[in-house]
Amino acid sequence: MSNHSPVKQRNFTPFIIALSIILVTVVALLYFLPSFEVEVGFDITLLPMLNAIFNSFTFIFLLLALISIKKKNIKVHRNFIIMAFSTTFLFLISYVTYHSLSESTLYGGEGLLRYIYYFVLLSHILLSIVIVPLALISITRGFNMQIERHRKISRWTMPIWLYVSLTGVLVYLLISPYY
Numbered sequence: 001m002s003n004h005s006p007v008k009q010r011n012f013t014p015f016i017i018a019l020s021i022i023l024v025t026v027v028a029l030l031y032f033l034p035s036f037e038v039e040v041g042f043d044i045t046l047l048p049m050l051n052a053i054f055n056s057f058t059f060i061f062l063l064l065a066l067i068s069i070k071k072k073n074i075k076v077h078r079n080f081i082i083m084a085f086s087t088t089f090l091f092l093i094s095y096v097t098y099h100s101l102s103e104s105t106l107y108g109g110e111g112l113l114r115y116i117y118y119f120v121l122l123s124h125i126l127l128s129i130v131i132v133p134l135a136l137i138s139i140t141r142g143f144n145m146q147i148e149r150h151r152k153i154s155r156w157t158m159p160i161w162l163y164v165s166l167t168g169v170l171v172y173l174l175i176s177p178y179y
Contacts, residue, residue, distance in 0.1 A: 009144050009146075010140070010144060012136070012137075012140040012144075015136075016133055016136040016137055016140065017133070019132070019136065020132045020133040020136065023092070023132055024129050024132065026096065027095070027096070027099075030096065030099040030100060031099075031104065033100075035099070035100060035101055035102050035103055036100055036101055038101060040101065044097075044098055044101050044102055045102075045179040047094050047095075047097060047098035048098060048105075048172055048175075048176065048179065049172065049176070050094050051091050051094050051095050051098070051168065051172065052168065052169045052172035052173070054087045054088070054090050054091035054094065055087075055091060055165045055166075055168035055169045055172075056165075056169055057083075057084075057087040058084045058087045058088050058091065058161075058165040059162060059165040059166050059169070061080045061081075061083040061084035061087060062080070062081075062084050062158065062161055062162050062165065063162070064076075064080045065077050065080035065081045065084060065158075066158055066162075068080055078142065081139060081142070084161070085135070085139065088135075088165075091168075105175055105178050105179055106178065107121075107174070107175055107178060108177070108178040109174070109178075113174070116174075117171070117174045117175070120167050120170050120171055120174070121167075121171050123163075123167065124163075124164060124167035124168060124170075124171055127160050127163060127164050127167075128164045128168075130160060131157070131160050131161050131164050134153065134156060134157040134160060134161070135157055135161055137153055137157075138150060138153050138154045138157040141153065142154075
């Protein structure tokens with residue numbers, strides 16, 4: 001007889017679908033709705049730098065989670081994934097705050113760098129839409145101890161999430177001179 005009781009399986013699919021749609025819709029609406037004219041008492045152009053910092057931490061936490069799971073240290077892996085979700089959540093709050101208070105900044109570079117910027121930006125945006133449900137499915141399968149299903153989707157989730165967090169930093173570095 002095993003000492004471990006089975007993990008109660010929860011169906012997170014409706015939550016994942018709803019949250020994914022809500023997040024993508026809110027972020028998309030930020031580009032079409034006018035920004036609020038509110039005095040916040042600080043230079044809001046600090047928020048994009050904060051976003052890049054959160055993305056940097058997410059990237060580092062994901063790398064450490066990947067290293068941990070390769071070493072079969074599930075507890076440390078889980079903790080780093082939770083930390084990556086936490087910094088991603090903080091990024092999202094800061095991102096929505098900034099874009100609700102400010103118009104989008106236009107890229108001012110020219111030549112090859114302009115093409116690189118727009119490639120990085122477009123791939124970042126498209127994959128950030130994809131990563132929302134992938135990350136949520138991955139974490140819920142992990143918490144439900146659906147190990148094989150978790151591994152199967154995480155093989156896609158991890159590299160995409162790493163790319164999205166890294167390109168978030170690159171987008172900031174490329175556009176920061178134009179704030």
